[in-house]
Amino acid sequence: MNTHFHAIIPAGGSGTRLWPLSRKASPKFLHDVLGTGRSLIQSTWDRVAPLVGPEKVWVVTGESHRDQVAEQLPEIAVHKILAEPSPKDSAAAIGLATMLIAQEDPDAIVGSFSADHSITNVDEFRLVIDQACAAAETGDIVTVGIMPRNPATAYGYIETGDLLGLDGAPTARRAMAFAEKPAASTARAYVNSGRYRWNAGMFIAKASALLEVLETEDPTLYAGLSRIAQAWGSDAQAEVLAEVWPDLEKRAIDYVVAEPAAAAGRVIVIPGDFGWDDVGDFDSVARLRQPVPGEPAGVISIGQNCDLLEIDASGVVFSESKKPRTVAIVGLDDLVVVDTEDVLLITSRSHAQDVKKAVSAAGERGLDDLL
Amino acid sequence: MNTHFHAIIPAGGSGTRLWPLSRKASPKFLHDVLGTGRSLIQSTWDRVAPLVGPEKVWVVTGESHRDQVAEQLPEIAVHKILAEPSPKDSAAAIGLATMLIAQEDPDAIVGSFSADHSITNVDEFRLVIDQACAAAETGDIVTVGIMPRNPATAYGYIETGDLLGLDGAPTARRAMAFAEKPAASTARAYVNSGRYRWNAGMFIAKASALLEVLETEDPTLYAGLSRIAQAWGSDAQAEVLAEVWPDLEKRAIDYVVAEPAAAAGRVIVIPGDFGWDDVGDFDSVARLRQPVPGEPAGVISIGQNCDLLEIDASGVVFSESKKPRTVAIVGLDDLVVVDTEDVLLITSRSHAQDVKKAVSAAGERGLDDLL
Numbered sequence: 001m002n003t004h005f006h007a008i009i010p011a012g013g014s015g016t017r018l019w020p021l022s023r024k025a026s027p028k029f030l031h032d033v034l035g036t037g038r039s040l041i042q043s044t045w046d047r048v049a050p051l052v053g054p055e056k057v058w059v060v061t062g063e064s065h066r067d068q069v070a071e072q073l074p075e076i077a078v079h080k081i082l083a084e085p086s087p088k089d090s091a092a093a094i095g096l097a098t099m100l101i102a103q104e105d106p107d108a109i110v111g112s113f114s115a116d117h118s119i120t121n122v123d124e125f126r127l128v129i130d131q132a133c134a135a136a137e138t139g140d141i142v143t144v145g146i147m148p149r150n151p152a153t154a155y156g157y158i159e160t161g162d163l164l165g166l167d168g169a170p171t172a173r174r175a176m177a178f179a180e181k182p183a184a185s186t187a188r189a190y191v192n193s194g195r196y197r198w199n200a201g202m203f204i205a206k207a208s209a210l211l212e213v214l215e216t217e218d219p220t221l222y223a224g225l226s227r228i229a230q231a232w233g234s235d236a237q238a239e240v241l242a243e244v245w246p247d248l249e250k251r252a253i254d255y256v257v258a259e260p261a262a263a264a265g266r267v268i269v270i271p272g273d274f275g276w277d278d279v280g281d282f283d284s285v286a287r288l289r290q291p292v293p294g295e296p297a298g299v300i301s302i303g304q305n306c307d308l309l310e311i312d313a314s315g316v317v318f319s320e321s322k323k324p325r326t327v328a329i330v331g332l333d334d335l336v337v338v339d340t341e342d343v344l345l346i347t348s349r350s351h352a353q354d355v356k357k358a359v360s361a362a363g364e365r366g367l368d369d370l371l
Numbered sequence: 372m373n374t375h376f377h378a379i380i381p382a383g384g385s386g387t388r389l390w391p392l393s394r395k396a397s398p399k400f401l402h403d404v405l406g407t408g409r410s411l412i413q414s415t416w417d418r419v420a421p422l423v424g425p426e427k428v429w430v431v432t433g434e435s436h437r438d439q440v441a442e443q444l445p446e447i448a449v450h451k452i453l454a455e456p457s458p459k460d461s462a463a464a465i466g467l468a469t470m471l472i473a474q475e476d477p478d479a480i481v482g483s484f485s486a487d488h489s490i491t492n493v494d495e496f497r498l499v500i501d502q503a504c505a506a507a508e509t510g511d512i513v514t515v516g517i518m519p520r521n522p523a524t525a526y527g528y529i530e531t532g533d534l535l536g537l538d539g540a541p542t543a544r545r546a547m548a549f550a551e552k553p554a555a556s557t558a559r560a561y562v563n564s565g566r567y568r569w570n571a572g573m574f575i576a577k578a579s580a581l582l583e584v585l586e587t588e589d590p591t592l593y594a595g596l597s598r599i600a601q602a603w604g605s606d607a608q609a610e611v612l613a614e615v616w617p618d619l620e621k622r623a624i625d626y627v628v629a630e631p632a633a634a635a636g637r638v639i640v641i642p643g644d645f646g647w648d649d650v651g652d653f654d655s656v657a658r659l660r661q662p663v664p665g666e667p668a669g670v671i672s673i674g675q676n677c678d679l680l681e682i683d684a685s686g687v688v689f690s691e692s693k694k695p696r697t698v699a700i701v702g703l704d705d706l707v708v709v710d711t712e713d714v715l716l717i718t719s720r721s722h723a724q725d726v727k728k729a730v731s732a733a734g735e736r737g738l739d740d741l742l
Contacts, residue, residue: 020699309736311728326714326741328391328729331722337715343697344710346717351702357682358699365680370697 002133004107006207007048008097010090011041011061011069011115014371016359017281017352020343021318024371029115030068033279034288035302040279041115045073047122048113051129058082058101059115060093079233085245090253091221094203095214099229102207109136111204112253118288120275128272132204134168135268141213141261142204143175145197147273151187154280154353156180156199156254160269175267178259197269200276203253210257217260224248281352282336286316299329306339315349343370373504375478377578378419379468381461382412382432382440382486385742387730388652388723391714392689395742400486401439404650405659406673411650412486416444418493419484422500429472430486431455431464450604456612460621462592462628465574466585470600473578480507482575483624489659491646499643503575505539506639512584512632513575514546516568518644522558525651525724527551527570527625531640546638549630568640571647574624581628588631595619652723653707657687670700677710686720714741 015028022028029041036043041059049057058080061069066083070076082097094112101108111129119125132142145158161174178199182190190196203210215222224244231240261267277284289300299310299317306319309328315335317327322341329335334349347355362370386399393399400412407414412430420428429451432440437454441447453468465483472479482500490496503513516529532545549570553561561567574581586593595615602611632638648655660671670681670688677690680699686706688698693712700706705720718726733741 307738309729309732311725311732312722324713326733326738328714328716328718328733330716330718330725330729332717332719335717337717339715342695343699344708344715345699345701346703346706346708347699347701348703351683354682354701358680358701361680361682362697362699367678367697 001051001130002109004105005052005109005111005133006056006058006101006105007052008094008101008110008112009041009044009048009057009059009115010093010112011059011065012084012087012090012093013116015116016356018279018285019355019359020340020345020370021320021338025064026068027065027116028279030065030072033285033302034118035300039072040118041069042072043118044113044115045076047119047125048111049075051126052111058097060084060097061115062087085241087250088245088248089250090201091214091218091251091256092225092248094253095211095221095225095256096228098207098210098214099225100232102211103229103232106208108207109133109204110207110210112202114201114278116279117200118275118277118279118284120277120288122274124274125272125276128270128274129204131169131172131270132202132268135164135166135172135270136204136206136209137168138166138268139206139209140266140268141209141258142172142268142270143258144200144202144204144272145173145175145269146200146276147271148191148196148198151184151191152198153181153184153187155278157182157187157190157196158199158269160195160197160271164268166268169268169270172268172270174265175262175269177262178254197271198276199254200272200278201254203258213257213261213266218249218251218256221249221251221256281355282316282338282347283349283352286334286336286349289316299335301327303339372422372501373480375476376423376480376482376504377427377429377472377476378423379465379472379481379483380412380415380419380428380430380486381464381483382430382436383455383458383461383464384487386487387727389650389656390726390730391711391716391741392691392709396435397439398436398487399650401436401443404656404673405489406671410443411489412440413443414489415484415486416447418490418496419482420446422497423482429453429468431468432486433458456616458621459616459619461572461624462585462589462622462626463596463619465624466582466592466596466627467599469578469581469585470596471603473582474600474603477579479578480504480575481578481581483573485572485649487650488571489646489648489650489655491648491659493645495645496643496647499641499645500575502540502543502641503573503639506535506537506543506641507575507577507580508539509537509639510577510580511637511639512580512629513543513639513641514629515571515573515575515643516544516546516640517571517647518642519562519567519569522555522562523569524552524555524558526649528553528558528561528567529570529640531566531568531642535639537639540639540641543639543641545636546633546640548633549625568642569647570625571643571649572625574629584628584632584637589620589622589627592620592622592627652726653687653709653718654720654723657705657707657720660687670706672698674710 015022157179159176303319305321313329338345386393530547674690676692684700709716
């Protein structure tokens, strides 16, 4: 892999559809949501650190999560955990990390990989990122387009164009456009066309190229981040951060960089098919835990102190019980149970997206301790 | 009401279909299963004590439940709690109580009322028992036939015959026969005929008449119980009980007394329609707790420390949580949740009968502490 390749892991978002496992104070990337023995951010580290070298991994996260991230990733250099005073969406997070990387390494290529996604085929992932890194040498912004498993409406799509025939990136294609999360009929048309891929939110680019697009498309954000980056590591860091950060606009990297670059014909997409999932809800989790995809697996237990007793049942039980407890499920299929100290959630896989309604309802009732 | 009328409350059975609320060590009659503020045996006392006078109520229960019964029924005379060394079914329990009552009051009429049933219309119940008491003066065995709400297969039935035109019991009819829990098609035929009633297991009879049938139909059981009754209250009580009780045969009063008496044309049935329910499973419980019968009521909470958060959900949640806890239910109907210290049960009203399978499975796994 390119020795100038650096990884950025944005670790934000509260993951309300995985509530009450995921909370504001303890978002999903800090949890072993899939019962693998590693939290999602640890699994991301395990995939990414070998690609770039552990000394070239950066994490951008909330101030309140800094200590937990440091504890979970003991190999990371402390100054490479960038703590945001408040959440400002991905453009600010990735933009600042890219500037700091460029200060250390002007020839850097940066790759951004979410802290809370899952990838089952890491070898294939590595081959795709190898191609992305090679394609980034062109100076274009490179993204990964996931082969859709179904006409999902929960993901954005990338429309792919012609093969580019790049050295070291034989499957690279031009990205024609990014499409928002579509309606069901549009999603079906996308998938049937064979030209659309899921947008997994991965971006690989020369730091200089990414920053050039950022400067052109949002000069205000670029100027603010530049002031912070210049003060970084100096005595003025805290002061400048406190002064500039609160006024930064919240914008997604997709809108500020990827879409304008695609419109200018400057985005490349590498098709990928490596079991990517955004672990967005409990239905995702249950699917990812099925021993044989497509086959029912009875009830799956994730967590501690849970002794299962299932009678004609299937689904997934998360237990954070302090004491051993038997969970008996009788005659219910695709059930989702999350048993925590202060909240017991019961829903079904088909209602997994509605969990956020329960979180909203808890918020409306002022149950802030539970959020 | 007749001043010779005495009530017997058999308090046995473990209520496995209400597990894990009901356990061997703490059966359903000791629990406030319906969230009324009174346990089922307390509600039974509340119905029966005013009928006969609190000094004429007897409870037959297991040795291990004696203290809890005494605690829950502070008005009962201690010597009227008969503690069985081991469960011997209803013929032994009711037979022994009847003998002890007859020793105190040779002209006694006894009525037997289960400790774990529910009756919603107590005024109507009282009128029916008034008639039963009057009918018992004939020397026949009197029972109550509940107007079937549906062709239930979980109850036994009583076939009713002609009106008898008895003084004080204008609706009394001859009972032609008792029928076991029927198949669905048989149950429909019973209900459509208009002649069949549910057997609620209530028996009202002169003590002398009941004992006469018992002596004829099971002389061995009668002899054993007589030995115990004669020693009762004397220094020999414990010794005789320990010697005789273990060998008593387990038989139901229905087989030993009711069926033979019916075959001999000596059973009277008083039709009753007073919202009787055997509280046999969680479907019963959910129905009994519906504010308006037949209308869905969202999620009903019974117990303590449970804060409900329901999104498109209905059913019933029992909580024995030691600490306040939010139970969030999203997108599930007719759900049944029982949240206890060591067991969490999740099922649906339509699978309420299958809860006993979970209890069997727990037993097979040797989880004896949970039974």
